[in-house]
Amino acid sequence: MSEPVRRCVVCKTRRPQRELLRLRSHPQGKTLVWGHRGVGRSAYACPETCQAAMMEPARLARALKRPISPDEIPQTI
Secondary structure (H helix, E strand, O other): OOOOEEEEOOOOOEEEHHHOEEEEEOOOOOOEEEOOOOOOOEEEEOOOOOHHHHOOHHHHHHHHOOOOOHHHOOOOO
């Protein structure tokens, strides 16, 4: 069985899921949560280079397919 592969929302490179940071949108509220466990639409980013660029509200809104306000974005991992 092969390992899941995901695409970085910033640089568009494909990497194994375990190598990327996951930011997920909780399905029952306007909450963004870091972590690899749980349900909800997710966006992935390279931890070394793309994490800061991922925090742009427009980029997250496109990846998570819902409007994102700047105060929803978590400040730390």
